[in-house]
Amino acid sequence: GENVEQHPSTLSVQEGDSAVIKCTYSDSASNYFPWYKQELGKRPQLIIDIRSNVGEKKDQRIAVTLNKTAKHFSLHITETQPEDSAVYFCAASGLANTGGFKTIFGAGTRLFVKA
Amino acid sequence: GAVVSQHPSWVICKSGTSVKIECRSLDFQATTMFWYRQFPKQSLMLMATSNEGSKATYEQGVEKDKFLINHASLTLSTLTVTSAHPEDSSFYICSARRTYSNQPQHFGDGTRLSIL
Numbered sequence: 180g181e182n183v184e185q186h187p188s189t190l191s192v193q194e195g196d197s198a199v200i201k202c203t204y205s206d207s208a209s210n211y212f213p214w215y216k217q218e219l220g221k222r223p224q225l226i227i228d229i230r231s232n233v234g235e236k237k238d239q240r241i242a243v244t245l246n247k248t249a250k251h252f253s254l255h256i257t258e259t260q261p262e263d264s265a266v267y268f269c270a271a272s273g274l275a276n277t278g279g280f281k282t283i284f285g286a287g288t289r290l291f292v293k294a
Numbered sequence: 295g296a297v298v299s300q301h302p303s304w305v306i307c308k309s310g311t312s313v314k315i316e317c318r319s320l321d322f323q324a325t326t327m328f329w330y331r332q333f334p335k336q337s338l339m340l341m342a343t344s345n346e347g348s349k350a351t352y353e354q355g356v357e358k359d360k361f362l363i364n365h366a367s368l369t370l371s372t373l374t375v376t377s378a379h380p381e382d383s384s385f386y387i388c389s390a391r392r393t394y395s396n397q398p399q400h401f402g403d404g405t406r407l408s409i410l
Contacts, residue, residue: 210396211396211397213398213399215401220404221403221404222387222401222402222403222404223338223387223401224401225398225400228398268337268338272396273396274396277351279326280326280391280395280396282328282399284337284338284340285337286336286337287336287337287338289335
């Protein structure tokens, strides 16, 4: 079945350094890739997304890249700050066999930014 | 825009009680809503997809008679945990997506359910 793998499961960086989280997907029908940030005890919030017709998207300190051929996409956070500490989830979404759209989430990456 | 309200945020009740959780899309219509369960320090586990006006689609291993889902309108889905037991204690989160579109899901604040 469809699957989204996310690495690493835990990532610890020093404040000011960059953090990179990588995901791979298996379903060729996936064409929309959102990233969510979940702080402890709170809801996952959309931070950036990318569609399959572009290879890269940037929003201030956050960027996402997509390699459709390899079925890889990555989240890049530059100049990390302690408030970036959270769990990050990638997801892949596309047309489902049964109609409608199906979204599959990665297992999450726990990011620690040390001050 | 795209606000999802989930209520209640916290429930503590005795074993055997049934608990209803509401998920509302406040400023958009959502023909599809999703119910997730999340254990501490773990990922989002999709339980079921709630479809307005039709039966929910449950993921493998999720008991449909245990977790009743009703999606009676374009802005409201409810999850009822029937005869809850301590093993049902968890963090339940709903999400909603705009009608018939490959758009991001917007999540509610979640409901922390504790069964004594």
